[in-house]
Amino acid sequence: MNILGIETSCDETSAAVLRNGQVVSNVISSQLVHRDYGGVVPELASREHERLIVSVVNAAVNQANIQKNDLDLIAATAGPGLIGAVMVGLCFAQGMARALDIPLVPVNHIEAHIFSAFIGKQEESGTPRQEFISLTVSGGHTMLALVRPDLSYDIIGRTIDDAAGEAFDKTGKMLGLDYPAGPVIDRLARDGDPGFHAFPQALTAQSHSSKSYRDNFNFSFSGLKTSVLNYIGRHQPEFIEHHLPDICASIQAAITGVLVRKTIAAAKKHRVSTVSVAGGVSANSALRSSMQNACDREGLRLFIPDTVYSTDNAAMIAAMAELKHRRGTLQSNRYDVAPFASFTLR
Numbered sequence: 001m002n003i004l005g006i007e008t009s010c011d012e013t014s015a016a017v018l019r020n021g022q023v024v025s026n027v028i029s030s031q032l033v034h035r036d037y038g039g040v041v042p043e044l045a046s047r048e049h050e051r052l053i054v055s056v057v058n059a060a061v062n063q064a065n066i067q068k069n070d071l072d073l074i075a076a077t078a079g080p081g082l083i084g085a086v087m088v089g090l091c092f093a094q095g096m097a098r099a100l101d102i103p104l105v106p107v108n109h110i111e112a113h114i115f116s117a118f119i120g121k122q123e124e125s126g127t128p129r130q131e132f133i134s135l136t137v138s139g140g141h142t143m144l145a146l147v148r149p150d151l152s153y154d155i156i157g158r159t160i161d162d163a164a165g166e167a168f169d170k171t172g173k174m175l176g177l178d179y180p181a182g183p184v185i186d187r188l189a190r191d192g193d194p195g196f197h198a199f200p201q202a203l204t205a206q207s208h209s210s211k212s213y214r215d216n217f218n219f220s221f222s223g224l225k226t227s228v229l230n231y232i233g234r235h236q237p238e239f240i241e242h243h244l245p246d247i248c249a250s251i252q253a254a255i256t257g258v259l260v261r262k263t264i265a266a267a268k269k270h271r272v273s274t275v276s277v278a279g280g281v282s283a284n285s286a287l288r289s290s291m292q293n294a295c296d297r298e299g300l301r302l303f304i305p306d307t308v309y310s311t312d313n314a315a316m317i318a319a320m321a322e323l324k325h326r327r328g329t330l331q332s333n334r335y336d337v338a339p340f341a342s343f344t345l346r
């Protein structure tokens, strides 16, 4: 079975082919036009997707060594994301599926992130056979969910303000780093001391005297932002520049510290033996190593996607459709799919 995946929810134009569960191509074109603006400009993103979609899809099909006629199914992101950006990929997929007379499967981008942790990891079943705790940390979302083998899930915690990726990007911007600042902070932090300054880790038992925070699985990163802003204001620019790696390492430690602590606490509370982490921030090297250490300590099995599947990619969109197909929960042959902008609780 050949599945074509298409992803255009934000600033990556991506297409991938999955053959019998294996990723055989995954073409990702990251839009560079947003660099000068310090963030993604929605209208420019839509236009770039429009400009790139044909060549990216053709490249994915060619690299898979197949013809379009060999495709059995097309999966495309239907949301959440920038609505104009989502529409470009989804409408393209609708047209292509109709022309080839094959099913179109709308995919929820965040669900695709959740299950991307298992791409290429468990050939047999695609996901664990028991319930597990999933941490999704991306540019727009931060959430903990209890996921069941039938792919259903309960969200047990989410951010009440910024997402973890935003916390990286916005504090990085304050330090004058390029967008997106997450990978830049990751790189600079390698030469820094994470204990240089203790930035706040909100909504943890450690940050509040009340025990009730032990079972609080929500996140908050706005206080960290204010704290970094104040810190920069209190110090000379030369000091900040000289200690940039230390400050980056300290910010990174504050963000990843909260993520690890809450994920482990959720796993213990729900008595699961498996944990997964996915989304763009799961590419962060400090998060990967500290989550692995914590899971080893607690006897938990950890799944993290290969970094190419952490940030936005179409392989995870195709993989999501394949998982649903395997679980028999695929609703297909619907061409009248509507795009959606925000993630709604089910």
Ligand code: ATP
Binding pocket: 009, 010, 080, 081, 109, 110, 113, 137, 138, 139, 140, 141, 164, 165, 166, 168, 169, 180, 181, 182, 183, 186, 279, 280, 281, 282, 283, 284, 285, 310, 311, 312
């Ligand atoms: P969403 O998935 O919520 O709709 P998005 O698709 O824009 O948002 P992703 O592509 O999953 O988000 O992730 C992008 C985010 O990941 C950015 O905030 C970026 O800074 C962050 N990121 C990527 N690599 C790293 C890294 N190595 N360290 C920290 N953050 C990173």
Ligand code: MG
Binding pocket: 010, 011, 012, 311, 312
């Ligand atoms: Mg992106």
Ligand code: FE
Binding pocket: 109, 113, 138, 139, 280, 311, 312
């Ligand atoms: Fe994403």
